[in-house]
Amino acid sequence: MKASWxxxxxxxxxxxxxxxxxxxxxxxxxxxxxxxxxILATVDRDLFIQLAVTFSxxxxxxxxxxxxxxxxxxxxVRFKTVEQGFFPIAIAIKTTPLVAMAPLLVLWQGTGWWSxxxxxxxxxxxxxxxxxxxxxxxxxxEYFELFKSMGAHRSQEFGKLRVPYCLPYLFSALKISxxxxxxxxxxxxxxxxxxxxxxxxxxxxxxxxxPTLFSAILASAAAGIVLFYMISAVERAVVxxxxxxxE
Amino acid sequence: xxxxxxxxxxxxxxxxxxxxxxVNVRDVSIRFGKLQxxxxxxxxxxxxxxxxxxxxxxxxxxxxxxxxxxxxxxxxGTIDLGDAALRLGLMFQKPLLLPWRTTLSxxxxxxxxxxxxxxxxxxxxxxxxMLELVQLKEFADAYPHQLSGGMQQRxxxxxxxxxxxxxxxxxxxxxxxxxxxxxxLNEELIAxxxxxxxxxxxxxxxxHSIPEAVMMSDRVFILAPRPARLVDTIExxxxxxxxxxxxxxxxxxxxxxxxxxxxx
Numbered sequence: 001m002k003a004s005w006x007x008x009x010x011x012x013x014x015x016x017x018x019x020x021x022x023x024x025x026x027x028x029x030x031x032x033x034x035x036x037x038x039i040l041a042t043v044d045r046d047l048f049i050q051l052a053v054t055f056s057x058x059x060x061x062x063x064x065x066x067x068x069x070x071x072x073x074x075x076x077v078r079f080k081t082v083e084q085g086f087f088p089i090a091i092a093i094k095t096t097p098l099v100a101m102a103p104l105l106v107l108w109q110g111t112g113w114w115s116x117x118x119x120x121x122x123x124x125x126x127x128x129x130x131x132x133x134x135x136x137x138x139x140x141x142e143y144f145e146l147f148k149s150m151g152a153h154r155s156q157e158f159g160k161l162r163v164p165y166c167l168p169y170l171f172s173a174l175k176i177s178x179x180x181x182x183x184x185x186x187x188x189x190x191x192x193x194x195x196x197x198x199x200x201x202x203x204x205x206x207x208x209x210x211p212t213l214f215s216a217i218l219a220s221a222a223a224g225i226v227l228f229y230m231i232s233a234v235e236r237a238v239v240x241x242x243x244x245x246x247e
Numbered sequence: 248x249x250x251x252x253x254x255x256x257x258x259x260x261x262x263x264x265x266x267x268x269x270v271n272v273r274d275v276s277i278r279f280g281k282l283q284x285x286x287x288x289x290x291x292x293x294x295x296x297x298x299x300x301x302x303x304x305x306x307x308x309x310x311x312x313x314x315x316x317x318x319x320x321x322x323x324g325t326i327d328l329g330d331a332a333l334r335l336g337l338m339f340q341k342p343l344l345l346p347w348r349t350t351l352s353x354x355x356x357x358x359x360x361x362x363x364x365x366x367x368x369x370x371x372x373x374x375x376x377m378l379e380l381v382q383l384k385e386f387a388d389a390y391p392h393q394l395s396g397g398m399q400q401r402x403x404x405x406x407x408x409x410x411x412x413x414x415x416x417x418x419x420x421x422x423x424x425x426x427x428x429x430x431x432l433n434e435e436l437i438a439x440x441x442x443x444x445x446x447x448x449x450x451x452x453x454x455h456s457i458p459e460a461v462m463m464s465d466r467v468f469i470l471a472p473r474p475a476r477l478v479d480t481i482e483x484x485x486x487x488x489x490x491x492x493x494x495x496x497x498x499x500x501x502x503x504x505x506x507x508x509x510x511x
Contacts, residue, residue, distance in 0.1 A: 149337040151361035241346040
């Protein structure tokens with residue numbers, strides 16, 4: 001068990017030491033590449049506040065988009081005409097680059113957190129929708145014949161077969177969109193914001209405060225990782241039947 | 248099991264007294280688009296019979312079974328079930344258990360579907376009795392992925408019996424299992440059928456195994472493919488339990504094989 005984290009930890013330590021040593025030895029200017037210890041020194045309370053702002057925007061957008069996308073998927077599977085009508089629109093939303101839409105969102109919703117939540121939602125919506133539609137239809141045709149032969153109503157077919165069957169598909173989409181949500185929130189902050197990691201990144205790069213820029217980048221990576229592992233933990237608790245070796 | 252086995256010894260095909268026609272298939276044709284799957288199929292199944300629909304792949308035997316089960320509409324002709332209140336239970340080649348439910352909860356599924364409001368108080372008791380019948384009681388709380396293929400199919404059988412069917416429709420029920428498990432489960436199915444532990448009287452089984460059809464059934468319907476039609480019927484007049492290597496069984500297998508060979 002020990003070796004599973006020991007080896008990566010050793011390599012990470014080695015990597016950081018080489019980085020630190022090289023920066024000191026070649027006297028690399030701080031605005032180009034700061035040493036790890038210098039970056040660590042910029043980690044303060046403010047960074048955590050900005051992280052919390054971005055994280056909550058991402059989480060809100062993620063939650064809203066996932067709920068809407070799953071409901072949309074249920075409607076799509078239940079009513080085929082709706083799917084035929086709305087799927088092109090969903091694809092249009094997906095193909096339009098979020099960066100292109102972000103200024104419009106700020107124009108409509110201001111520089112507060114709603115424009116960021118909307119940006120995060122837009123980027124999360126599509127993967128959840130597509131995977132949920134796929135999962136709701138994924139059960140073998142014979143499962144539906146079985147339910148029919150046992151006299152199941154359509155609501156029972158959804159509640160007792162389609163929805164539980166869809167859960168593994170849903171969670172794999174949630175894991176993808178959880179990291180996208182952070183991207184969406186930061187893009188929103190780039191365009192117009194007074195707080196958040198995106199704001200901090202713009203500000204510190206404009207002022208050539210590269211150590212702060214680095215710590216903000218690392219913090220945004222951390223936000224995505226935390227969100228991803230939160231979803232994974234929920235998944236392990238809910239979708240126990242796909243995990244092999246559960247006794 | 249020992250009690251079932253003992254009861255089995257005493258019951259013979261003759262004692263079961265096949266009586267009134269229960270399922271009447273009259274001139275049934277089924278088309279999927281331009282594909283003719285069944286053409287003017289006629290056959291009649293009596294109450295209390297075990298019949299097999301035997302034929303090569305693609306002969307429409309599963310389609311016929313599903314049509315009897317009301318899952319596929321017929322294009323022409325009629326399928327008449329002698330009694331409107333007749334209860335049908337279907338079982339497929341795959342166990343089709345819900346992986347998020349325990350064995351017991353899977354067996355309880357038929358009680359939750361349809362217009363029924365809540366599981367009757369005696370539901371659990373009955374489900375456990377069904378699990379006992381298929382010798383799976385110790386695994387009531389296990390999940391499907393913890394069961395072997397044979398055990399999963401036993402659970403599926405218990406779930407079908409939970410519907411308390413008069414007629415069992417089996418679509419190659421143990422076809423995906425290894426031969427040893429398959430023979431064992433076939434024998435247990437006969438034992439449950441003859442034991443009178445359930446309402447179950449009539450069994451219609453789809454198979455492409457000649458020995459299986461001969462070992463199990465009172466009558467074997469031999470179907471030819473494309474479009475499927477009835478070629479011949481063999482009456483297997485051997486009492487249960489049948490000896491797998493017995494002379495009479497071997498004779499019937501030879502006869503059935505000759506007929507099947509003639510049509511493919």
